[in-house]
Amino acid sequence: MKSVTSLAQQSVLRTSRMKVWEPVFWLLALASPWLAQQHALIINEIAIVALFAVSLDLVLGYTGIVSLGHAAFLGFGAYAAALFAKWVMPDPLVGLLVGTLAATVLGAVCSTTILRGSDLTRLMVTLGMALILYELANKLDGLTGGSDGLQGVVMGPVLGRYEFDLMGQVAAWYSLSVLFVCFMLARRLVHSPFGATLMAVRDNRLRAMAIGIPVHARLAVVYTTAAGVAGAAGALMAQTTGFASLDVFALDRSADVMLMLVIGGVGWLYGGVAGAIVFKLMHDVISSITPQYWTFWMGLFLVVLVMVGRERLLKPWTWGRT
Amino acid sequence: MDKRFFIRAVASAAMVACVGSAMAQDKFKIGLILPMTGPFASTGKQIEAAARLYIAQNGDTVAGKKVELIVKDDTSAPDVTKRIAQEMVVNDKVNVLAGFGLTPLALATAPIATQSKTPLVVMAAATSSITEASPYIIRTSFTLPQAAVGIADWAPNNGIKKVVSLVADYGPGIDAEKYFKDRFTFNGGQVIETLRVPMRNPDFAPFLQKVRDLKPDALYVFVPSGAGAALMKQFAERGMDKAGIRLIGTGDITDDDILNSMGDVALGVVTSHHYSTSHNSPANKKFVAAFEKANAGLRPNFMAVGGYDGMRVIYEAAKATKGGSGEALLTAMKGQIFESPRGPMFIDAQTRDVVHNIYIRKVERVNGQLYNQEFSTLKDVKDPGKSK
């Protein structure tokens, strides 16, 4: 007996299938610390920020919640992992878990605050959370090192074998692997029936509620998950750089990641990765040309990008047309 | 998304990556990492200008090798500083790292210096503990404790017995508060209250009001260079000077960079610091004249002198080791004694920190401009933070 899948199911299945270029991309990405040895450090940074952007995409792209304080989870994960490595145990993978868990808990707590209110309210609430954490970290300087940052985080070797080297290759490979795993998990999540309900909530909350989707529960779950992923990114950051400092909570972090995500494209997970690559590389290149005024060119890029149309960035063949 | 695009993107990324740097190795490379954007951009500007001035005055070859100055902006974010430092060490193979506008930036980079055995010259950051973070760190700027004890010694002898301390709530501020309090109390004074101002503070009003209500003999202040002006304005506006409260502090509040535009409110403020643009020595006069000429009249401040002297230390060490690096270069930096625009100074071979004179100065109008006029000198002050 042939099972008949409806047109709706077919369309959902189609979007969830792996495109041909995806494995190619990931293979190249995972191999890049060896292919491009000198750039291992920036590859590491890009991987971490990409993970952070992907976590924000879960919130922004798939549920429509505008958050300017996502760095709260990044920072919480970072400090948790750093403190864990310093005082308990220097194993990176366990520390990663700790960071992720800590951020997940924080996310669960915070998710109660973002359920109500308009876009602007949520923006401010999330922002407020991040700022409060910043001040807390500053005040508890016995624990966090205050504005000097938490120093003396020495990481053990990954999987007991691979030491973090000066070239940054091990760090890059480590971050990329974590990115890959989390990305695949996220992908699975959004291309599932659960994910479909999320998009329904994003597109029209009222209607979603009307057809019986438990909107608040969904939002809470997604927000908590995204917080956990952001915490993982934070833990990676603390582990690969060997310290944690206050600016992980700063407004710039949340703002930068939002910019990256919007540049790359909200709502298709790869947007976070693409945006992270574009933004970071641009920053690096422009900054080495003009260390003081690179923000001008960045701003110009953003303005032009929006005026021309965001979708066009990743479609170079449309650049010729008006 | 389109398959074609991604393959193209990945291919171009791979090409970019493979354009690796094949640099000639007969160069002496200095990696200068500064905050060129953000709230501390003026520090970066001053240091870069001073570094370039030194090169212009002393030539761009040392020990037969061409000097390459690589300047990068770290936007005051420690992980960026660390990454840039790592890249400079690994990719550009710099002989020495320099700059570091803030304490966390220097502390974050310390492990890189140790791991790669690259000397690191701190030209701006001022917390005492920095030089202990790595055996490869040399400092040519100053430490807050040095500046703080200067005024803590001067004040009790000049009618100031009760003081309220107001500092910015971060590393150097806490250092400034602690060392002032310790020395001042030791000298028989009394610090009746210690207030800490959050870094991101738009309004000093409530803090100053509190000080006013406490009625001390003087208010001791440390805030990073930009905020000093605002504080002084509000100090005057609140009528504190009329209420008989004097303003003292470390030289950061009368930063030469903006002192002249502070106006009359700054007159009479007594501070202690290691450098004043009006320091009366031939070396300084030459330095100031050359700096102002090369930078459209910009006055050099203590950040600039930290950069200038840092370059001097690097150059002399390079000459002594014939353009070397690593351990040898570090050793050649330790123990250097010379005349800086600030006065005589040397790099302590034990602590690798700077030892120089601390001057007590008062703001006065000279030739129509405001300057910190030095009137008293404490010679060869070592960092009190270390002699414990």
Place this chain on the structure above:
Amino acid sequence: MTILFDGIAYGMLLFILAVGLSVTMGLMNFINLAHGAFAMAGGYLTVVLMQRYEVPFLVCLPLAFVATALLGALLERTLYRPMYRKPHLDQVLFSIGLAFMAVASVDYFVGSQQQIMQLPEWLKGRTELWDGQPWALGMGHYRLFIIAVCAALTVGLQYVLSATRFGSRLRASVDDPRVASGLGINVNVVFAATFAVGSGLAGLGGALGAEVLGLDPTFPLKFMVYFLIVVAVGGTSSITGPLLAALLLGVADVAGKYYVPKLGAFIVYSLMLAILIWRPQGLFVRQGGKS
């Protein structure tokens, strides 16, 4: 009492700076994160005019208003108008880009140091009334001036909104642009005028505030958070909302830092968070208004 006075002065200043943003967001549903850049423009213009051309302070203020308003009108017509239809995220991106450009340009042309303003003599004094806690009231003349100017502006704004034809057209356009244009109101002109005035007010606020808040190229980014807080808590459907929100914020900030200096900035953020959680639409929302 002095604390209350200082808090009110600070709050009024914040109000003038943020009211333009509030109206723009309510009217055009446009999140303009570059609003702080207009304030900065007004501040720098004033400083440059005073320092280089010796223009008296009182003359600079209206100049700052007019110049920034013109700048706002110009940008509105050319850059902002095509953005109205775009989704909020694009607007955020766009306005942040503009803010970046403004910050870097100012840095390039004027330099990154703090700009220091020299007030005219008659604004520098201070009046002390009554002694002894808590009635002691010390009023800096400059702060008195700020309160006076801002109060006058608020009254003026309220009058324009409620008693003039332009005001009623504006309110109609805020409530429902489509119906308003159906009634023959030239919504584009209303938008342009409002944006211009809002930016002009921001410029004026920047000029007034340079003395109290400090002025350097990172001004727009530093204070954007505060403006957003005022708008979020005060709502976008009236001007009394942001006014009260700004006053509340100002007093809370100043009082918090005085009485509990250890917690300083904490107080403001926690207060905002608490308010927004309790009343997500903002504290003062008109019934039936847009959210």
